[in-house]
Amino acid sequence: MLLAAIFLAAICLSATFAYLPTVSGPFDNLRLSGFSSNSLRSISRTTSPFRAHSFPSSPFQNARKQQQIQQRLTRLASATLESPATSTPTPPPAYDCTDDAECIAVPACDSNQCRTTLDCRIHNQWYNLEGWRKSHPAGVHWIDWYNGRDATEVMDAFHSEKARNMYQRLPKSDSATVKMLEQITEPDSEVTKNFRILRSKLEEEGWWNRDITHEIKLLTIWASCGLSSAYFTHSDLLYSNYLSTFLLGIFFTQSGWLGHDYVHGVDKFTDRFRQLTTAFAGLGVTWWSDKHNKHHALTNEVGVDEDIATDPFLYTWAPDPEYDSPLRKIQHLIFYVPFSALFALWRVDTMTVAVDAVEEKRPGAKKELWILLAHYATILSVFPLSVFVPAVFLSGLMSALIVTPTHQSEEMFQEYQPQWAEAQFLSTRSAKTSNPFSEWIWGGMQYQLEHHLFPTMPRSKYPLLKPILTKFAADNNIEGGYRESGEWEILKMNWELYRKVALADPVEGAPYSRGHGQLGAILSSSTPAAKQKVA
Numbered sequence: 001m002l003l004a005a006i007f008l009a010a011i012c013l014s015a016t017f018a019y020l021p022t023v024s025g026p027f028d029n030l031r032l033s034g035f036s037s038n039s040l041r042s043i044s045r046t047t048s049p050f051r052a053h054s055f056p057s058s059p060f061q062n063a064r065k066q067q068q069i070q071q072r073l074t075r076l077a078s079a080t081l082e083s084p085a086t087s088t089p090t091p092p093p094a095y096d097c098t099d100d101a102e103c104i105a106v107p108a109c110d111s112n113q114c115r116t117t118l119d120c121r122i123h124n125q126w127y128n129l130e131g132w133r134k135s136h137p138a139g140v141h142w143i144d145w146y147n148g149r150d151a152t153e154v155m156d157a158f159h160s161e162k163a164r165n166m167y168q169r170l171p172k173s174d175s176a177t178v179k180m181l182e183q184i185t186e187p188d189s190e191v192t193k194n195f196r197i198l199r200s201k202l203e204e205e206g207w208w209n210r211d212i213t214h215e216i217k218l219l220t221i222w223a224s225c226g227l228s229s230a231y232f233t234h235s236d237l238l239y240s241n242y243l244s245t246f247l248l249g250i251f252f253t254q255s256g257w258l259g260h261d262y263v264h265g266v267d268k269f270t271d272r273f274r275q276l277t278t279a280f281a282g283l284g285v286t287w288w289s290d291k292h293n294k295h296h297a298l299t300n301e302v303g304v305d306e307d308i309a310t311d312p313f314l315y316t317w318a319p320d321p322e323y324d325s326p327l328r329k330i331q332h333l334i335f336y337v338p339f340s341a342l343f344a345l346w347r348v349d350t351m352t353v354a355v356d357a358v359e360e361k362r363p364g365a366k367k368e369l370w371i372l373l374a375h376y377a378t379i380l381s382v383f384p385l386s387v388f389v390p391a392v393f394l395s396g397l398m399s400a401l402i403v404t405p406t407h408q409s410e411e412m413f414q415e416y417q418p419q420w421a422e423a424q425f426l427s428t429r430s431a432k433t434s435n436p437f438s439e440w441i442w443g444g445m446q447y448q449l450e451h452h453l454f455p456t457m458p459r460s461k462y463p464l465l466k467p468i469l470t471k472f473a474a475d476n477n478i479e480g481g482y483r484e485s486g487e488w489e490i491l492k493m494n495w496e497l498y499r500k501v502a503l504a505d506p507v508e509g510a511p512y513s514r515g516h517g518q519l520g521a522i523l524s525s526s527t528p529a530a531k532q533k534v535a
């Protein structure tokens with residue numbers, strides 16, 4: 001019996017230490033304050049992510065800021081409302097579309113109201129998505145968010161080849177609307193243009209081809225941890241419950257990393273494993289997609305990216321007194337407590353979203369809810385609460401230590417960033433692991449920039465991608481270049497940020513992490529095209 005237990009534990013632990021990474025070659029609406037071509041970037045890695053607290057003392061008391069907004073309103077009015085005195089305003093054309101983007105023209109107005117357009121630019125072509133928005137699998141809020149904006153990188157980064165071909169069937173925006181939108185939409189930067197060239201080159205070279213042998217290796221190590229944990233929880237060996245808790249915590253964490261890769265994936269292999277994290281970690285795909293994809297598309301944008309909205313438990317900049325908490329003064333001493341609660345909070349959020357999704361009749365919602373219920377029924381029948389509960393908190397701690405430092409110490413943005421690729425370089429830091437176990441336990445998240453730029457690419461390709469991105473950053477003179485620190489250094493940087501913010505005084509007018517600006521914009525139904533008058 002003892003030898004069998006030792007043998008099973010060795011399967012998991014020796015496999016993880018012996019693991020070496022396999023490397024195989026190869027849209028909320030347009031806000032008026034977002035029209036500026038100069039983004040309000042700010043950072044201080046060891047103090048506050050906003051340089052010298054560059055936000056105004058009050059959101060409504062800065063005269064210069066108000067003057068700038070008024071100037072933008074004037075420019076928008078001249079771009080959208082001017083028309084010949086003799087012209088008769090008529091609405092742009094409207095369309096009804098099927099889920100497969102087959103659209104037919106319909107009257108724009110009925111007896112009560114007129115439909116407006118919803119225009120997104122993808123690869124230098126404006127498309128009217130108003131008739132198709134309700135068919136978007138990830139929800140209408142994504143379509144609305146990119147109304148009047150360029151969505152090229154988001155389309156390429158998160159969608160399958162089928163979806164990337166399908167959007168081209170959607171109706172093109174009318175010429176008058178395009179003329180107006182081009183006057184207020186920031187043009188593509190040279191970095192953006194060069195990034196698109198790089199992506200095309202990688203696609204031609206087959207970087208999205210998945211290494212099945214590598215995937216089987218990862219799944220085998222993951223399964224051995226789960227089975228070993230189940231064995232030890234029913235063993236009479238000394239400290240077996242502690243060992244079971246440790247292995248179950250690792251199992252939950254790796255379930256998250258594998259599921260993370262598979263939910264992002266756009267190939268047939270990942271389709272088969274899309275609900276892995278739901279079944280084995282209790283983290284639902286619907287909740288995860290709503291939250292995580294927003295983080296990817298709008299990384300470190302204050303008020304939108306939920307991954308940096310960790311207050312009132314942890315603050316990454318000195319807050320406005322209205323949103324301050326006594327816990328901030330000791331956050332660097334107790335950070336591990338909210339870190340540990342991460343998975344528990346995610347599990348609660350998952351169940352809430354899953355129930356809401358069923359009520360909203362979202363596709364696949366009932367199936368996902370049943371999988372979640374089966375997860376808890378199975379886990380709680382195999383593991384006692386004395387093992388399950390601490391394992392959840394252990395997996396939360398491990399995951400938080402990995403995911404938080406790769407963004408929180410980098411630049412944060414108070415406004416929408418139209419140059420997506422450049423914003424990823426500025427807001428993301430990768431970690432350099434020091435041993436095979438760390439390389440495995442980080443679950444590919446050590447290659448954070450690689451993942452953010454190419455989230456659907458199999459993580460086994462990231463090590464080879466690193467030198468390419470390093471050269472790209474240098475060739476394009478990106479501020480800070482390819483940002484990377486050792487695994488312990490990056491944790492130290494994050495702790496120092498928590499400590500510095502803990503010692504700082506609150507700042508009147510500091511931005512609110514839950515968002516009064518950008519988050520409010522995502523619920524708005526206004527559109528610049530709605531103001532368009534054509535002859």
